[in-house]
Amino acid sequence: MTDSLLHGFSKPAFPKPAFPGPVFSRPHDGPHALHPAGGLPAPLLQARSVTLEYATRHRVVRATHRVDLDVYEGDRFVLLGPSGCGKSTLLKAAAGFIQPVEGDFVLRGRPIHAPGPDRIVVFQEFDQLPPWKTVLQNVAFPLVASGRLPRHQARERALHYLDKVGLAAFADVFPHQLSGGMKQRVAIARALAMQPEILLMDEPFAALDALTRRRMQEELLRLWDEVRFTLLFVTHSIEEALVLGNRVALLSPRPGRVRAEINSHEWDLASIGGTAFQAASQRIHRLLFEEETEEVRA
Numbered sequence: 001m002t003d004s005l006l007h008g009f010s011k012p013a014f015p016k017p018a019f020p021g022p023v024f025s026r027p028h029d030g031p032h033a034l035h036p037a038g039g040l041p042a043p044l045l046q047a048r049s050v051t052l053e054y055a056t057r058h059r060v061v062r063a064t065h066r067v068d069l070d071v072y073e074g075d076r077f078v079l080l081g082p083s084g085c086g087k088s089t090l091l092k093a094a095a096g097f098i099q100p101v102e103g104d105f106v107l108r109g110r111p112i113h114a115p116g117p118d119r120i121v122v123f124q125e126f127d128q129l130p131p132w133k134t135v136l137q138n139v140a141f142p143l144v145a146s147g148r149l150p151r152h153q154a155r156e157r158a159l160h161y162l163d164k165v166g167l168a169a170f171a172d173v174f175p176h177q178l179s180g181g182m183k184q185r186v187a188i189a190r191a192l193a194m195q196p197e198i199l200l201m202d203e204p205f206a207a208l209d210a211l212t213r214r215r216m217q218e219e220l221l222r223l224w225d226e227v228r229f230t231l232l233f234v235t236h237s238i239e240e241a242l243v244l245g246n247r248v249a250l251l252s253p254r255p256g257r258v259r260a261e262i263n264s265h266e267w268d269l270a271s272i273g274g275t276a277f278q279a280a281s282q283r284i285h286r287l288l289f290e291e292e293t294e295e296v297r298a
């Protein structure tokens with residue numbers, strides 16, 4: 001069984017509104033100045049001066065330092081930074097698995113203290129799906145277990161989202177019969193079926209081969225176009241960040257701090273390889289790995 005059920009590579013049909021940019025800006029400019037919507041809706045998810053630490057036996061590891069983020073409804077917000085800069089830790093804190101030592105995360109103004117069905121995480125690992133449940137059972141189970149829906153309706157909704165990720169025909173197979181890409185698609189369907197306020201994704205395509213990864217990026221954009229969920233997406237790939245995000249926060253190496261925010265909605269999969277795209281990638285690379293103090297504009 002392969003990913004051949006996927007359609008071929010093509011330009012996604014999601015809208016890329018005309019907008020000057022990308023704009024590179026220091027974080028103190030404030031996210032409002034950068035938000036494509038222009039207006040000022042209240043953020044859906046906010047990180048307010050979030051410092052996160054791990055206490056090991058011998059020392060305290062500071063993973064992030066006073067991170068501020070404003071994620072708006074419908075955003076495809078990307079956290080981009082080198083390995084070890086605290087991206088996963090930030091996502092776990094947004095999910096409510098760990099608590100900041102300073103600052104807080106708030107969802108619609110309410111502080112986050114614990115995990116909840118309003119925030120669902122899709123991880124990188126392919127073993128997120130209980131292997132003893134079929135694809136359909138995997139997607140329907142959280143709906144029933146959380147008391148969201150009775151069994152019959154959960155099944156219907158699960159099938160609806162499996163159809164959206166192109167896996168309706170695989171409802172009755174078990175995870176071990178699926179490729180890595182298909183497993184990730186099931187995990188995405190399971191997350192979306194819960195209709196969370198925000199979908200949190202931690203490098204979900206990083207373990208896939210390059211071609212499958214590209215297809216998954218394309219599919220995620222198409223899904224977003226259909227469903228219009230709010231996404232907080234973690235990656236260490238500059239290319240993936242530019243393609244998938246409408247906004248990208250660049251995190252500096254340890255401890256992670258927001259170095260800059262970028263409007264990236266002008267880029268899509270068709271942009272890759274173009275000179276403007278490469279120039280933007282190089283500029284981001286410099287911002288990530290070198291000290292830059294000046295505000296710059298592409």
Ligand SMILES: Nc1ncnc2c1ncn2[C@@H]1O[C@H](COP(=O)(O)OP(=O)(O)O)[C@@H](O)[C@H]1O
Binds near residue numbers: 082085086087
């Ligand atoms: N359970 C843990 N205990 C101690 N240190 C940790 C733990 N998890 C992560 N870290 C450290 O916290 C920092 C941030 O980790 P992480 O959030 O996983 O980074 P990223 O996802 O950006 O690669 C790293 O220095 C890492 O070594």
Ligand SMILES: [Mg+2]
Binds near residue numbers: 087088089202
């Ligand atoms: Mg990580």
